[in-house]
Amino acid sequence: MSIIWTEQGLDTLERMAPEGSGAQSVDRALTLLSLIGRHCEKGASLAAIVEGSGLNRPTARRLVLALIRSRLVEQDPVTRRYFLGEEAYVLGVLASRRFGFLDCALESLASLSKTSGDTSFASIRRGDYSVCLHREEGAFPIRTHALDPGHRHPLGVGAGAMAMLAALDDAEIARILDTNQAILAEHYPAYTSEAFAQDIAFARSRGYALNPGRVLQNSWAIGMAVRYPDGHIAGALSVAAIDSRMGEARQAELARDLAAEVLKVETRLSGRFGAHPTTNGRPFKTARGDLPPQSHSTAPSTGGVEP
Amino acid sequence: MSIIWTEQGLDTLERMAPEGSGAQSVDRALTLLSLIGRHCEKGASLAAIVEGSGLNRPTARRLVLALIRSRLVEQDPVTRRYFLGEEAYVLGVLASRRFGFLDCALESLASLSKTSGDTSFASIRRGDYSVCLHREEGAFPIRTHALDPGHRHPLGVGAGAMAMLAALDDAEIARILDTNQAILAEHYPAYTSEAFAQDIAFARSRGYALNPGRVLQNSWAIGMAVRYPDGHIAGALSVAAIDSRMGEARQAELARDLAAEVLKVETRLSGRFGAHPTTNGRPFKTARGDLPPQSHSTAPSTGGVEP
DNA sequence: GAAAGATGTCCATAATCTGGACGGAGCAGG
DNA sequence: CCTGCTCCGTCCAGATTATGGACATCTTTC
Numbered sequence: 001m002s003i004i005w006t007e008q009g010l011d012t013l014e015r016m017a018p019e020g021s022g023a024q025s026v027d028r029a030l031t032l033l034s035l036i037g038r039h040c041e042k043g044a045s046l047a048a049i050v051e052g053s054g055l056n057r058p059t060a061r062r063l064v065l066a067l068i069r070s071r072l073v074e075q076d077p078v079t080r081r082y083f084l085g086e087e088a089y090v091l092g093v094l095a096s097r098r099f100g101f102l103d104c105a106l107e108s109l110a111s112l113s114k115t116s117g118d119t120s121f122a123s124i125r126r127g128d129y130s131v132c133l134h135r136e137e138g139a140f141p142i143r144t145h146a147l148d149p150g151h152r153h154p155l156g157v158g159a160g161a162m163a164m165l166a167a168l169d170d171a172e173i174a175r176i177l178d179t180n181q182a183i184l185a186e187h188y189p190a191y192t193s194e195a196f197a198q199d200i201a202f203a204r205s206r207g208y209a210l211n212p213g214r215v216l217q218n219s220w221a222i223g224m225a226v227r228y229p230d231g232h233i234a235g236a237l238s239v240a241a242i243d244s245r246m247g248e249a250r251q252a253e254l255a256r257d258l259a260a261e262v263l264k265v266e267t268r269l270s271g272r273f274g275a276h277p278t279t280n281g282r283p284f285k286t287a288r289g290d291l292p293p294q295s296h297s298t299a300p301s302t303g304g305v306e307p
Numbered sequence: 308m309s310i311i312w313t314e315q316g317l318d319t320l321e322r323m324a325p326e327g328s329g330a331q332s333v334d335r336a337l338t339l340l341s342l343i344g345r346h347c348e349k350g351a352s353l354a355a356i357v358e359g360s361g362l363n364r365p366t367a368r369r370l371v372l373a374l375i376r377s378r379l380v381e382q383d384p385v386t387r388r389y390f391l392g393e394e395a396y397v398l399g400v401l402a403s404r405r406f407g408f409l410d411c412a413l414e415s416l417a418s419l420s421k422t423s424g425d426t427s428f429a430s431i432r433r434g435d436y437s438v439c440l441h442r443e444e445g446a447f448p449i450r451t452h453a454l455d456p457g458h459r460h461p462l463g464v465g466a467g468a469m470a471m472l473a474a475l476d477d478a479e480i481a482r483i484l485d486t487n488q489a490i491l492a493e494h495y496p497a498y499t500s501e502a503f504a505q506d507i508a509f510a511r512s513r514g515y516a517l518n519p520g521r522v523l524q525n526s527w528a529i530g531m532a533v534r535y536p537d538g539h540i541a542g543a544l545s546v547a548a549i550d551s552r553m554g555e556a557r558q559a560e561l562a563r564d565l566a567a568e569v570l571k572v573e574t575r576l577s578g579r580f581g582a583h584p585t586t587n588g589r590p591f592k593t594a595r596g597d598l599p600p601q602s603h604s605t606a607p608s609t610g611g612v613e614p
Numbered sequence: 615g616a617a618a619g620a621t622g623t624c625c626a627t628a629a630t631c632t633g634g635a636c637g638g639a640g641c642a643g644g
Numbered sequence: 645c646c647t648g649c650t651c652c653g654t655c656c657a658g659a660t661t662a663t664g665g666a667c668a669t670c671t672t673t674c
Contacts, residue, residue: 022662025631026336026373034377034394040401046652056633061653066333070341071433072398080652084402086433087341091379092399093409093440094347094457095391102400126378126393133400150401329631332662353621363664368622387621 028055029063036064036073036082038150043081101226101234102133104268108237108261109136116239116254119143123160123223124235128176129153130161133235142242144219154180156196157188159211159223160236165196166203167225167233173200190214208255209236213243220246222254224262229270237262335362336370343371343380343389347457350388406431408533408541409440411575415544415568416443423546423561426450430467430530431542435483436460437468440542451526451547461487463503464495466518466530467543472503473510474532474540480507497521515562516543520550527553529561531569536577544569 035052036044044052050060064082067073071087096103105122112120117140122133129152137143147158155176156165165173177184177196184191191214203209211221223238239254246254342359343351351359357367371389374380378394403410412429419427424447430437436459444450454465462483463472472480484491484503491498498521510516518528530545546561553561 022369023332023336023373024661025330025332026370027376029330029333029336030373030377030379033398037398037401040404047650057652058633058654059631062329062631063333066330066337069334070337072337083405084398086402086406086431088398088402089406089408090399090431090433090438090440091340091344091391091395092397092402094344095393095395095399097347097456098390099393099396101396124393124397126397131397133397149404331630354619364621365623365664366662369662 025063028053028059029066032060032063033067033072033088036067037084037088038152039082040084040150041148043076043079043083045081049082098273100272101265101269104272105226105235105237105265106134106136108265109134112136112237112239112257112261113138115257116241118239118241118245118254120237120239121147121160121221121223122235122237123158123164125155125161125164125233126152128155128179130155130158130164130236132160140241140245144216144240144242146216146219146240153215154184154188154191156180156199157184157191158215158238159209159221159240160238161223162199162203162209162211163223163225163236163238164233166200166209167227188215206255208251208258209238210251211238211240218243222246222251222258224255224258226262226265226269229266229273234265234269237265332370335360335366336373339367339370340374340379340395343374344391344395345457345459346389347391348455350383350386350390352388356389405580406541407579408572408576411579412533412542412544412572413441413443415572416441419443419544419546419564419568420445422564423548425546425548425552425561427544427546428454428467428528428530429542429544430454430465430471432462432468432471432540433459435462435486437462437465437471437543439467447548447552449549451523451549453523453526453547460522461491461495461498463487463506464491464498465522465545466516466528466547467545468530469506469510469516469518470530470532470543470545471540473507473516474534495522513562515558515565516545517558518545518547525550529553529558529565531562531565533569533572533576536573536580541572541576544572 032049032053032055035049038044039048046057046061046064049055049064050057053060055063064073064075068075068082068085071085072091073088074083074085075081076083101124102122109120109122113136116138118138120136120138123130124133125131131152132147132149134149135147147153153161156162156173165176168176177193195214199209199211199214207224209223211219211223213220219240220243221238221240223236225236226234228234237258239258339356339360339362342356345351346355353364353368353371356362356371357364360367362370371380371382375382375389375392378392379398380395381390381392382388383390408431409429416427416429420443423445425445427443427445428439429441430439432438438459439454439456441456442454454460460468463469463480472483475483484500502521506516506518506521514531516530518526518530520527526547527550528545528547530543532543533541535541544565546565
C-alpha cells in the first residue's frame with residue numbers, strides 16, 4: 001500500500017563483502033548491528049533480524065549474542081526484543097568529536113520547526129544511502145511520519161537525500177544510482193531516471209532540493225545540504241509538510257529559512273572542526289561505496305590533511 | 308612514573324567471553340572497537356591495537372578491516388591511524404534515544420565549570436568500569452588532564468566513578484572490587500581495600516564522593532551520581548581541581564552546586580524517559596558483569612517494565 | 615644511507631562457524 | 645484443559661573459516 005520501505009531487507013549483506021577478505025562473521029554481525037539500529041524505536045525482534053539479514057535463526061542469534069556481550073546491543077528481558085545498548089551510545093559520544101553534525105544541527109532544527117510549524121529532519125549520508133538522525137516535530141497538527149530516526153533511504157530519495165545527491169558530481173551520482181538501481185526499482189517506483197534528472201536539475205538551479213510527494217503522496221519536503229569547512233558534505237536539513245503547505249511561495253519562504261539555518265550549522269561546524277587545520281580534528285573522506293581492501297600507496301585521492 | 312593507566316591493556320579479552328559461546332571473532336573485533344574508542348582523540352596505531360588487545364598483527368588487522376568495512380572505524384590514509392567512523396556516530400545518535408545521559412548533562416557541566424572555574428566531567432558506568440564521556444574545561448589556568456573522554460577506569464577510581472560505586476549495594480560493590488582486583492593492584496596502588504572502604508563511607512555520609520588525589524597527586528575531585536527516574540544509575544558528574552582549591556569549605560560549596568546540577572540533570576532525564584511508564588522509552592538494566600549466556604526464564608531480577 | 619620500526623600481506627594448518635532439526639514458552643480458540 | 649500455532653532458544657556433525665609465523669614494503673632515525 002505505502003511505497004515506504006521501512007522493514008528494509010537483505011540488501012547490505014550481499015553487496016558488502018567486496019570479496020573474501022576474512023572476518024566474515026564480523027561483517028555479518030555488524031550488519032545486524034546496523035539493522036538493529038534501524039529499529040531503534042521499538043526494538044527488533046529476532047524474527048525481524050532473521051528476515052532482514054537473510055541469515056538463519058541460529059546464526060543470527062549467535063551473532064546478536066556477541067553484540068550483547070559487547071554491550072552494543074541489549075535485549076529486553078520480557079519483550080525479547082533487541083535494542084541498541086549503552087556501548088553504542090558511548091562510542092557515539094566519542095565519535096561525535098569528529099562527526100558532530102547532529103550536535104550542530106539540533107538547534108537549527110528546533111528553530112526551523114518552530115518558525116515553520118512543520119516537521120524538520122537532519123540526515124547524513126552513509127555510503128549510497130541517507131540515514132535520518134533526528135526528527136523535530138512542528139506545531140502544525142497534520143504531520144507526516146514518512147521518516148523516522150534510523151530510517152534509511154537510497155541517496156536521492158527524499159528532500160534531504162536529494163540535496164546531498166545533487167551536491168555530488170555527475171560521475172558519482174551515476175555510480176550511486178546505478179548501485180541502487182535494483183532497490184529503487186523495487187521499492188521506489190516513483191523515482192525513475194527522469195524523476196532523478198528533474199529533481200537534480202531543480203535542486204541545482206534553485207539551491208534547494210524538492211521532494212514533490214515522491215515517497216508518500218501529499219507529503220512534500222525541501223532540503224539543503226550542509227558542508228564541513230573543507231567542502232565535503234556533512235549532511236542535510238529538510239522540512240516536510242503536506243502539499244497544500246508547499247506552494248511556490250511557501251517553498252521560497254521555507255528555503256530562505258533553511259538557507260539561514262544551514263549557514264548557522266556550517267558556522268558551528270566550522271568553529272568545531274575548522275580550527276584545527278593541521279591536526280586530525282575532522283573526519284577525512286573514506287573510500288566510497290566499495291573499499292578495495294586497502295592499497296597502501298593508492299590513496300592520494302583526498303588526503304587526510306591539507307591540500 | 309604516573310599512576311595513570313591510559314594505554315590500558317589486555318584486560319577485557321580474557322575475561323569477556325564467558326565460555327565457548329561462539330562468534331569469537333566478533334568478540335575480538337568489538338573489543339578492538341572499544342579499544343579504538345579509547346584512543347578517539349589521537350587515533351590508535353595498529354601497534355597500539357595489537358599491544359592493547361593481545362592479538363597479533365595479522366589478526367588485528369583483519370578484524371579492524373572488518374570494522375572499516377562497516378564504517379564503524381576509519382583509517383587516516385596518511386597517518387595510518389584508526390579512528391571511530393561515521394557509523395559509530397550514527398549508532399550513537401540512535402542509541403541516545405534510550406541513553407541520553409550526556410545530552411541531559413552537557414548544560415550542567417557548562418554551568419559547573421563556569422561557576423567553579425574548574426574542570427567538570429560526565430562519566431557513565433559500563434560494566435565494572437567507568438567511562439568518561441565529556442570533559443568541560445573551566446577558566447582556572449591550572450587544569451588537571453587526568454581524565455580524557457574515552458578513558459576508562461575501574462568503578463570507584465576517581466570521584467565520579469566512586470560516586471557510582473558507592474551508590475550500589477554492598478554485595479555488588481564487593482563483586483566489582485573483586486573482579487577488578489588484579490587491575491587495581493597493578494595500576495592503581497593507591498586504591499587499597501581500606502581506601503575504598505573509607506571513600507565509600509565518606510561518599511555515603513556526605514552525599515558526595517571525594518577523590519583526594521588518589522589517581523594523580525594534587526588532583527582532587529568530588530563527584531555525585533545521577534539516576535534515571537526508576538532509580539538506577541545513569542552516570543555521574545564530577546568536578547576536579549588542584550588540592551589547594553579543594554579545602555573543606557570549597558568542597559561544601561562545590562558539592563552544593565553539584566547537587567543542584569545533578570537534580571537538574573535528573574529532571575531532564577525524567578522529562579525524557581519518565582514520561583513513558585509502560586512503553587520502552589528508557590533503558591532496562593542488563594545482566595551485569597558476566598552474562599550467563601542467556602537463561603530464558605531466570606531474569607526476574609529487574610524486569611524491563613514497571614514493578 | 616643503512617638500520618630500526620611499523621604497516622600490510624600470504625598461506626598451510628587447525629580451529630571455528632554453519633544450519634537443519636529439536637525442545638519449550640506463550641497465546642488463541644474450542 | 646488440550647490443540648495448534650508462532651516465535652524463541654539450543655545442539656551437534658560437517659564444512660568452511662580464521663590463525664599466526666614468515667615475508668615484503670614503506671617511513672623514520674641516527
